Structure formats: C-alpha cells, structure tokens
Amino acid sequence: xxxxxxxxxxxxxxxxxxxxxxxxxxxxxxxxxxxxxxxxxxxxxxxxxxxxxxxxxxxxxxxxxxxxxxxxxxxxxxxxxxxxxxxxxxxx
Numbered sequence: 001x002x003x004x005x006x007x008x009x010x011x012x013x014x015x016x017x018x019x020x021x022x023x024x025x026x027x028x029x030x031x032x033x034x035x036x037x038x039x040x041x042x043x044x045x046x047x048x049x050x051x052x053x054x055x056x057x058x059x060x061x062x063x064x065x066x067x068x069x070x071x072x073x074x075x076x077x078x079x080x081x082x083x084x085x086x087x088x089x090x091x092x
Contacts, residue, residue, distance in 0.1 A: 013037045030076045033084070044071050053082040 002010040007017045014028040016036035028038045028048055038048040044063030049056050057078055063071050 012039075014040055029079060030072055031080075033079070036079065044068055046071075046075065048075055048079065050079050050082070052084050052086070053079065054085050055079055055082045 002008065002015055002017060005020075007020045008015050008027045014026070014037060016027045016029050016032075016034050019027060028040070028046075029036050033050060033052050035052040036048060036050045038046060040046050044059065044061060044067070046059045047056070048059075057075060059071070059075070
C-alpha cells in the first residue's frame with residue numbers, strides 16, 4: 001500500500017504506481033506492470049519483484065548516477081520480456 005504522501009513508496013519498497021504531482025516520486029520501472037515493486041540501493045543495486053509475471057530481477061553491479069535512467073530502461077525491457085502469469089495460462 002502506498003504511503004499517504006507518496007504513491008510510489010510504501011512499506012519500505014518502491015512501487016510502480018503513478019507518481020503524484022510532487023517531487024522525489026520515482027516508480028521502480030518506466031511503465032507497466034503496476035504490480036512491480038522493489039528495493040533500490042546505492043550505485044544502482046536493485047531488486048525488482050513482479051508477482052503478476054513470476055519475475056524477480058536482482059542487480060548487484062555498480063553504476064554512476066548519470067547512467068541510472070539507462071539501467072531503469074533496461075530493467076523495464078527485461079520485465080517486459082515476460083508475459084503476465086494469467087495470460088500465459090499458468091496463474092492461480
């Protein structure tokens with residue numbers, strides 16, 4: 001559940017909801033799925049969890065802040081390569 005003052009952060013995780021019109025609100029991915037959430041650490045270390053696609057991506061490398069948008073685009077493409085579990089016919 002998002003924090004009352006920040007639609008993309010809640011419960012200690014970054015969420016993938018639509019940001020409010022406020023500074024410092026960055027979804028964990030660029031674009032869908034909204035079910036994605038994750039943790040972000042220093043130098044681009046990330047964990048992205050997408051329950052609707054049965055995907056967990058862990059990134060332990062190091063990036064400069066200037067390359068972070070490229071990293072986020074890459075993660076979005078990786079997650080996008082996996083279909084929704086329900087669409088694949090294996091969902092519960």
